[in-house]
Amino acid sequence: MERRVEMKVDLSTLMTEQTNNRSQNIDRLTTLEIIELMNDEDQTVAVSVKRELPQISKAIELIYESLKNGGRLFYIGAGTSGRIGILDASECPPTFCTPPELIQGIIAGGKGAVFKAVEGAEDSKENGEYDLAEKQLQAKDVVVGIAASGRTPYVIGALEYADRIGANTVALSCNKNAEISNFAKIGIEIIVGPEVLTGSTRLKSATAQKMVLNMLTTATMIKLGKVYGNLMVDLNPSNAKLIERARNIVKKITGVSYTEAAAILNQTDQKVKPAIVMILAGVSLEEANYLLNRTHGFVHKAIVKAKGGKLACEK
Structure with missing residues (x-):
């Protein structure tokens, strides 16, 4: 001691x-x-x-x-x-x-x-x-x-x-x-x-x-890309409250119905970021994850990439 x-x-x-x-x-x-x-x-x-x-x-x-x-x-x-x-x-x-x-x-x-x-x-x-x-x-x-x-x-x-x-x-x-x-x-x-x-x-x-x-x-x-706008798009939906928050975040950002948001999140294992990219960029889950990986997890950059646009850093 x-x-x-x-x-x-x-x-x-x-x-x-x-x-x-x-x-x-x-x-x-x-x-x-x-x-x-x-x-x-x-x-x-x-x-x-x-x-x-x-x-x-x-x-x-x-x-x-x-x-x-x-x-x-x-x-x-x-x-x-x-x-x-x-x-x-x-x-x-x-x-x-x-x-x-x-x-x-x-x-x-x-x-x-x-x-x-x-x-x-x-x-x-x-x-x-x-x-x-x-x-x-x-x-x-x-x-x-x-x-x-x-x-x-x-x-x-x-x-x-x-x-x-x-x-x-x-x-x-x-x-x-x-x-x-x-x-x-x-x-x-x-x-x-x-x-x-x-x-x-x-x-x-x-x-x-x-x-x-x-x-x-x-x-x-x-x-590090864990926020979109001022919303927590990389939260961990580990309980009922956070699952509900995830659905409302997807609904608010994309404009889809609550039911559609819940359905998309079921496909992404409740991950918000790929759900948003899937809806706003019109891509599959696999493509959404690929785009997020390419853009280091930034949702807005992934959407720009999906639509064929150039990021500011690439211009």
Whole structure:
């Protein structure tokens, strides 16, 4: 068992540990006043995220190139940060029909830490390295280290290991000049200011992290051709709700009846993209799949190809 050495950590300079002057009397407010104050503070989060859009965009391009070329995306963090990474990763397979291993979330302390805090798990750099090594990390992968404080040893260890392997790295924190930014190719620092409850980064900091991860995966999947218009045409119809959504998507895009949409989806094994191409391009299932393969899964490009048109990149 690894021996932990106790050391004094100075958190006083971190913005996430500062006192919020607006909430100093929060214990004397009414219920409505408490949540009005919290809501007011939450209004500032999106503005804080907006300031980092250029860095977020760079991270998306990095992730897109990796996934396009057979790489994987790993989120790694401790506590709330780790849980948010797992949440975003776990929602990609049903939303975008990605294999579970493509985007993975790793949390300090293992799976049990998702449901119950594992004290001290974040203090080991070695464990961050070990948990990534277990995933057989490769140079073509991307690692996003998440830590509101920006100084979590577990995340630093993971980023250091990823760098040694040659993988691309992104650091997501909520403090200016965060330590983890020094260990990543791209640093994203969302400065949300002091929390309503001093140091409780499960509040604004966590909201900011969730917003950023939403952008990383959603924009990447759009760039990978998993969206047509603003509809999820590569969803995995794994339950009654999603089967119903698939039928309505096909109906909305193609203009066929609900019954016709259901019939076509039965032919495609409930896959939305070939169903759309079959209807709008007037081709067979085999031809639709061939066209989608030729156009790297982009529905609109497959339809243009089927109709003998030239894509913009071919002109």
